[in-house]
Amino acid sequence: MRTNxxxxxxxxxxxxxxxxxxxxxxxxxxxxxxxxxxVQHEGARDVLEEAGAWVDGExxxxxxxLVKQALASAPRSxxxxxxxxxxxxxxxxxxxxxxxxxGPTPPNFIDIETLERRPYVRSDARIVATIxxxxxxxxxxxxxxTISDVHHELAATYEFAExxxxxxxxxxxxxxxxxxxxxxxxxxxAEAGGQAAFEKRPNYVHYCEPLSPLVSTIEAMDKxxxxxxxxxxxxxxxxxxxxxxxxxxxAGIVIQAAAESWMxxxxxxxxxxGLPFFMGGVLSVMDMNAMxxxxxxxxxxxxxxxxxxxxxxxxxxxWQTGGCTDSKTLDEQAALEGSLSVFFSALSGGDLCHDVGxxxxxxxxxxxxxxxxxxxxxxxxxxxxGIEVNDETLAVDVIDTVxxxxxxxxxxxxxxxxxxxxxxxxLSDRRNFEEWEMMGGTTMGExxxxxxxxxxxxxxxxxxRPKTERAIEEVLAAAEERVE
Amino acid sequence: xxxxxxxxxxxxxxxNKDSIADLTQDALETGQEAQTILNKGLMPGMDYVGVEFxxxxxxxxxxLRSARAMQTSMDVLKPLLVAGGVQMMGKVLLGTVKGDMHDxxxxxxxxxxEGAGFEVHDLGKDISPEAFVTAVxxxxxxxxxxxxxxxxxxxxxxxxxxxxQEAGVRNRVKVMIGGxxxxxxxxxxxxxxxxxxxxxxxxxxxxxxxxxx
Numbered sequence: 001m002r003t004n005x006x007x008x009x010x011x012x013x014x015x016x017x018x019x020x021x022x023x024x025x026x027x028x029x030x031x032x033x034x035x036x037x038x039v040q041h042e043g044a045r046d047v048l049e050e051a052g053a054w055v056d057g058e059x060x061x062x063x064x065x066l067v068k069q070a071l072a073s074a075p076r077s078x079x080x081x082x083x084x085x086x087x088x089x090x091x092x093x094x095x096x097x098x099x100x101x102x103g104p105t106p107p108n109f110i111d112i113e114t115l116e117r118r119p120y121v122r123s124d125a126r127i128v129a130t131i132x133x134x135x136x137x138x139x140x141x142x143x144x145x146t147i148s149d150v151h152h153e154l155a156a157t158y159e160f161a162e163x164x165x166x167x168x169x170x171x172x173x174x175x176x177x178x179x180x181x182x183x184x185x186x187x188x189x190a191e192a193g194g195q196a197a198f199e200k201r202p203n204y205v206h207y208c209e210p211l212s213p214l215v216s217t218i219e220a221m222d223k224x225x226x227x228x229x230x231x232x233x234x235x236x237x238x239x240x241x242x243x244x245x246x247x248x249x250x251a252g253i254v255i256q257a258a259a260e261s262w263m264x265x266x267x268x269x270x271x272x273x274g275l276p277f278f279m280g281g282v283l284s285v286m287d288m289n290a291m292x293x294x295x296x297x298x299x300x301x302x303x304x305x306x307x308x309x310x311x312x313x314x315x316x317x318x319w320q321t322g323g324c325t326d327s328k329t330l331d332e333q334a335a336l337e338g339s340l341s342v343f344f345s346a347l348s349g350g351d352l353c354h355d356v357g358x359x360x361x362x363x364x365x366x367x368x369x370x371x372x373x374x375x376x377x378x379x380x381x382x383x384x385x386g387i388e389v390n391d392e393t394l395a396v397d398v399i400d401t402v403x404x405x406x407x408x409x410x411x412x413x414x415x416x417x418x419x420x421x422x423x424x425x426x427l428s429d430r431r432n433f434e435e436w437e438m439m440g441g442t443t444m445g446e447x448x449x450x451x452x453x454x455x456x457x458x459x460x461x462x463x464x465r466p467k468t469e470r471a472i473e474e475v476l477a478a479a480e481e482r483v484e
Numbered sequence: 485x486x487x488x489x490x491x492x493x494x495x496x497x498x499x500n501k502d503s504i505a506d507l508t509q510d511a512l513e514t515g516q517e518a519q520t521i522l523n524k525g526l527m528p529g530m531d532y533v534g535v536e537f538x539x540x541x542x543x544x545x546x547x548l549r550s551a552r553a554m555q556t557s558m559d560v561l562k563p564l565l566v567a568g569g570v571q572m573m574g575k576v577l578l579g580t581v582k583g584d585m586h587d588x589x590x591x592x593x594x595x596x597x598e599g600a601g602f603e604v605h606d607l608g609k610d611i612s613p614e615a616f617v618t619a620v621x622x623x624x625x626x627x628x629x630x631x632x633x634x635x636x637x638x639x640x641x642x643x644x645x646x647x648x649q650e651a652g653v654r655n656r657v658k659v660m661i662g663g664x665x666x667x668x669x670x671x672x673x674x675x676x677x678x679x680x681x682x683x684x685x686x687x688x689x690x691x692x693x694x695x696x697x
Contacts, residue, residue, distance in 0.1 A: 107635050211586070243545070245588055286588075288543035291682050
């Protein structure tokens with residue numbers, strides 16, 4: 001027996017000190033109390049005023065104690081359940097658990113057959129869901145695009161209807177507003193076995209996006225309120241640009257993003273105490289020459305790590321960002337930017353890391369990037385698992401047995417551990433030159449494309465209930481009627 | 485070139501808003517025409533800024549500072565230019581279309597057009613087709629610029645062009661559009677006169693429109 005033995009179960013890093021985090025935290029409270037936000041949704045303003053916020057026209061200021069109450073009622077740990085009841089696919093949110101998945105709504109997509117950039121279409125949602133379902137290091141699913149070949153108001157509904165049967169990993173859904181949010185919810189609830197069953201075991205997450213700087217738009221609040229009413233785990237995530245729609249400094253943008261997100265938190269927790277809530281924010285720089293929001297900048301990783309540490313300090317899970325790039329194609333830049341950001345995201349322990357597969361600064365979704373990043377995430381996860389230290393792993397007795405000039409290949413200790421201690425690549429090549437050449441002399445990019453195509457040709461996701469299939473048909477028919 | 489004109493160019497390049505008003509007065513007092521100050525002092529400065537920006541040597545905040553310096557000088561020169569019957573660069577009407585609240589790109593276009601000598605009237609964001617039509621009638625711009633960030637609100641650009649057509653004012657203006665999801669193809673589809681992928685090329689496009697007119 002040991003006493004007072006302290007062990008690190010994995011590799012983590014802490015960037016900001018307790019004092020610095022307290023400064024950031026107080027900065028957020030200050031902005032919410034003294035500057036306030038423009039809340040354009042009248043119902044949300046009423047909820048906030050009733051709770052004790054100060055409402056002056058559309059400007060809402062929230063005294064710090066109210067924010068602290070909301071933080072106290074929001075859970076730090078909860079579970080998003082796989083729709084098919086497979087516990088290995090549940091997502092447990094909690095300290096030291098980093099999960100990864102794609103992002104929503106780029107207008108373009110890289111075709112996995114022709115490798116051309118073209119508008120995102122309905123069948124792409126099936127491809128993304130099927131491939132995400134098969135990738136071992138992708139934990140949740142998003143569409144990587146906005147469907148362009150259905151009625152424009154129904155893009156989100158069709159997207160969910162196409163993805164839900166093709167992946168049993170939890171989906172992060174988005175919608176334009178309340179009507180399509182309802183349609184999506186009807187599909188998820190059919191599979192869960194009714195609203196009451198869904199509330200106990202939620203099987204998807206909804207995504208709302210307020211506007212920077214400091215505006216809670218009608219749509220964002222309407223969706224948030226819908227989620228609170230139906231106990232749908234919710235992400236409230238602004239997209240501020242440092243130097244453009246937010247302060248240029250990393251500390252400043254973290255404070256502003258948190259204030260924007262926590263306005264949603266206060267509304268959500270007032271309406272539905274205990275609602276699973278992800279603090280959000282895609283935080284990066286506005287490139288002052290290219291004039292884009294950079295998805296490959298080192299500052300993105302740095303600012304996201306700052307936001308993660310602040311969220312965890314405040315007791316909230318964070319909607320992280322990584323695996324994305326400003327590159328237009330599956331090249332060295334895409335690998336560099338994507339890999340470093342997933343590594344940093346995993347180190348910070350951000351809870352759901354999205355945008356794995358964003359390219360061209362968020363304008364083009366690429367499932368090929370996601371496939372390549374699945375490899376990077378596997379690599380990173382081996383590192384963040386850290387070094388286990390106990391009698392078995394110290395192997396002092398094995399060292400003694402083998403002694404000088406021996407070898408370890410036949411040792412039971414080696415056989416016991418070589419599979420779990422080592423990570424084995426899927427896409428990276430470790431063969432010698434001759435074998436590599438004999439196997440076609442391919443690049444990692446070429447192998448990535450082949451893997452995506454092979455998954456599409458062979459992978460069979462777990463099915464949905466027949467009842468849910470009917471529900472999807474009904475929802476789509478009713479949705480078409482709605483827009484007629 | 486006279487010293488004061490090159491000092492004005494330098495003040496534009498450095499974005500020295502505080503000194504440029506005095507420099508402009510000095511130039512006028514030493515007998516320079518307002519037109520000469522514009523063409524040989526301010527414009528060479530802004531042209532240099534444009535070249536350096538495209539080369540990646542200057543950045544947006546610096547360009548905006550230069551544009552602001554140019555504006556400060558123009559505030560002094562404009563009444564003289566107008567009184568002298570000089571044709572101004574042209575008038576630009578800007579707005580982010582109905583349903584869209586994302587306006588930072590449009591704001592940039594406005595500031596950079598002003599820097600290039602255009603008179604800019606910015607309607608703001610979430611602007612309905614009707615509001616664009618009314619403003620075209622009231623402000624009589626040469627160019628209408630529309631922006632959208634969302635794929636959903638892009639369609640409002642089409643509606644606005646249709647509304648200009650119906651009101652019988654479409655032929656009076658050139659229409660340029662921009663925003664992250666907007667493309668040249670989309671501009672052609674909806675019958676816009678041009679598309680710019682960023683604020684600097686929007687200024688180039690606006691120049692082409694007024695030069696060609």
